[in-house]
Amino acid sequence: AQSVTQLDSQVPVFEEAPVELRCNYSSSVSVYLFWYVQYPNQGLQLLLKYLSGSTLVESINGFEAEFNKSQTSFHLRKPSVHISDTAEYFCAVSVRGSQGNLIFGKGTKLSVKP
Amino acid sequence: EAGVVQSPRYKIIEKKQPVAFWCNPISGHNTLYWYRQNLGQGPELLIRYENEEAVDDSQLPKDRFSAERLKGVDSTLKIQPAELGDSAVYLCASSLDSGASGANVLTFGAGSRLTVL
Numbered sequence: 001a002q003s004v005t006q007l008d009s010q011v012p013v014f015e016e017a018p019v020e021l022r023c024n025y026s027s028s029v030s031v032y033l034f035w036y037v038q039y040p041n042q043g044l045q046l047l048l049k050y051l052s053g054s055t056l057v058e059s060i061n062g063f064e065a066e067f068n069k070s071q072t073s074f075h076l077r078k079p080s081v082h083i084s085d086t087a088e089y090f091c092a093v094s095v096r097g098s099q100g101n102l103i104f105g106k107g108t109k110l111s112v113k114p
Numbered sequence: 115e116a117g118v119v120q121s122p123r124y125k126i127i128e129k130k131q132p133v134a135f136w137c138n139p140i141s142g143h144n145t146l147y148w149y150r151q152n153l154g155q156g157p158e159l160l161i162r163y164e165n166e167e168a169v170d171d172s173q174l175p176k177d178r179f180s181a182e183r184l185k186g187v188d189s190t191l192k193i194q195p196a197e198l199g200d201s202a203v204y205l206c207a208s209s210l211d212s213g214a215s216g217a218n219v220l221t222f223g224a225g226s227r228l229t230v231l
Contacts, residue, residue, distance in 0.1 A: 004156070032217050043118065043205065043222035044157070051217050090156050094217070101170065102220065104156030 002027040004091050006105035014113050015083055021076040021108045023065075023091035033074040034092040034102065035065055044090060050074065061085075086112045116140070118223035120206050126229045132194035135226045139187065139208030146183060147220060148191050149205040157205055163189065193228075201230045 007022040025031065032051050036044040048059040055067040065076045074091060091105040119138040127133050139146050144165050149157035160179065162170040165186040174181065178197070183189040193200055203225040211218035 009154075034219075036222075041224065043224045044207075044220075045222070046219050049217075049219065092156075096217075101159055101162065102157075104158070106154065106156050 002031065002093055002095060002103050004093050004103055004105035006091055006108050008108050009106065010109045010111065012111045012113060013081055016080045018079050019077065019081050019085075019110065021089050021091075021110065023074045023076065023105060025072050025074065025091075025093045027072075027093065027095065030096045031093045032096060033065075033067060034094070035059075035063070035074070035076050036090045036092060036104075038088045038090065038107075040087070047076075047089070081110070081112045083112050083114060086110060118206055118208055118221055120204075120223035120226050122226055123224065124227050124229075126231065127196055128231050129198055130195040132192065133196055133228060134190055134192045135204050135206075135228075137189045137191070137206030137223060139189075139206070140210075140221055143208035143210050143221070144186070145209045145211065145218070146189050147207040147209075148181060148189070149207065149222075151203040151205055151225070153202070160191070160204075196228070196230045198230050201228055203227045 003026045005024045013019050034049045035047040037047045038044045048057045050067045058064045063078045088107045088109045090107045092102045094102050146163040148160040151157045161174045161181050163183045166183050181191045205225045207220040207222045209218040209220050
């Protein structure tokens with residue numbers, strides 16, 4: 001069975017500092033990887049995804065994640081965060097050909113302080 | 115374009131009472147999902163529909179939970195009777211793709227927060 005581990009439940013950082021949100025997964029088969037973000041009082045939104053090709057994927061708002069098959073990781077990074085990045089971030093995995101059933105981690109709450 | 119619409123946003127009931135949640139997916143999205151998110155946890159799939167057919171309901175507690183998507187558009191999720199442990203946020207999501215590959219992107223509604231007293 002597949003599982004997702006987000007090692008940090010909360011990450012406080014100051015504005016303009018770099019941040020890394022860690023995600024590890026376990027699976028014996030090929031997977032797709034996703035990061036979803038949930039802003040306060042809103043639904044989850046896709047931030048970025050890895051399906052195939054380049055292992056480094058980027059979002060439109062400056063986040064990036066790198067798929068590392070050997071370490072079974074998909075960490076999310078941003079070199080300089082803004083107050084508006086304050087949200088909960090969920091890493092998720094689906095097995096190729098699994099009918100799209102996403103398995104989510106427990107989430108990491110990112111708090112950006114001025 | 116309207117997103118995935120869910121109602122009610124909040125519901126407080128006493129245990130043993132029934133409750134129902136409604137979801138209107140994005141127009142044209144044939145695949146609809148219901149997830150449950152417990153406090154401090156990630157969402158967990160309850161049921162997935164392809165049009166009006168429930169293609170994966172293996173995680174739905176069928177003794178008290180039921181769902182329907184009669185015309186392949188709107189969906190309702192019902193709990194009867196509710197228990198204390200059912201307190202959670204119930205999320206509806208939809209996707210354009212059929213989901214066969216596992217690569218489809220889900221669009222989530224804001225969720226329905228249930229509190230059972």
